[in-house]
Amino acid sequence: MPFPAYHVLFYMLLLCVGQADAAELRVAVASNFFLPMQQIVSAYEQQSENTIKLSIGSSGKHYAQLQNGAPFDMFFSADSNKVYLLEQQELIIPGTRFTYAIGRLALVSMEPENDAGAELGVLTQRAGRIAIANPMLAPYGRAAQQTLQQAGLWEQLQPRLVVGENASQALQFVASRNARFGLVAASYLSMPELSFAYVWLIPDSMHEPIIQQAVILRDSPVARDFARFVSGESGRAVITSYGYHLP
Template identity: 45%
Template sequence: MKRRDIFVVLITTVWSAWASAGEVAMAVASNFVAPMQKIAAAFTQSTGHKVVISSGATGKFYTQIKSGAPFEVLLAADDETPARLEAEGLVVSGSRFTYALGRLVLWSPQPGKFAEGTEMLKQGRFRRLSIANPKLAPYGRAAVETLSHLGLTQAVQAKLVQGENIAQAFQFVVSGNAELGLVAQSQVVDASGHATGSIWRVPAEMHQPIRQDAVLLIKGKDNPAAMALLAYLRSEPAKAVIRSYGYEL
């Protein structure tokens, strides 16, 4: 086959793929928005499929999905919510998998504020500590478990401010409404792994693992773009992005 003919075949193949490109509506836990935006951009460049991302608290997404929200893919901040949706028949059977293991950190935008978080929390030399709502956000539950592990539940109760999700909890610290926050590591490190301010990575034994699961929802069962996105999420390029934000796999 001549070089010109090969070129025509390649162009025709690419055009056909893009002509059939679709769109997928995706619900993403707040802590995973930054890496997902990078993954989605690469996915779109590779396949032509467009990804419409909605971010929020996993608990709130559960309620919305139960009420018929048009999401086709869910990336939760826990493994319990996807399992519950699967048991209730709202997930395509066999589609659930763990895409990341989250890390909780104590963070302040102020450099040199602390080197070791345990003592900082125990000394209580701060006015406000921001966490996500533990009833809606898995990172909020992990924060509460951490404080309980340290025996500080009662001591810091009056100093807690709660965001509806981990994104709002993070914003409370950024805006100065709280000096410290128990937030997701992915929110305070960039893609090169560099963190600004003061950061303490909460030891894994202080809370239950933050196992984050992805599922194909029933509304996406006939959407090739939704299935392709979940497949891409398990690819090496996507895994590299996930690791770069401090998640484990």
């Protein structure tokens, strides 16, 4: 049976109407910020008709994709360098770059290490692999390197380091008990399914600040609205609850 053309037209019109009512925003988000972002998004969607679609990934991958025309409206990077580079290439909406969070690093273990000394000292007192994110790729990896360098342990611990491609993989290595220690993003400490027996928050003075910035790539009222929401009161409350500092 032939399908009347006006039916098709009718449905296409319906689709257009639907889009006008509630827009959809595609957001690329760094893996360390995925948990707070999910919470921010569900809070946002409760007070808005719009829907947010999240793509989790390492910021380096998102950056490469964005250079090649990936269809994201916003990008929440794990650092400030990649959004700066995108800005230089005029791939972002001018004036939309903003700092949404300042990351914190934590030393964690699945074993209770408290009896082995204090702070970074446990790393030399106890054997076993130490997982970090890749210092060349991930800001949390660079911060981990700076921390160990400042403590004068970098050279000494080199043979025991295992490198995850990003912050969340370093966490996997510890959570699956393949690495004894991990220097990971403090935001992961809030994951209910993870129970570390040892946690030490690295003082901010041990590394350069992990400045996490976001940008709008394709301008729309929704993108502006969501950016305001993230840096607004409810967004900030979620962000601090995950252990980040605010700008």
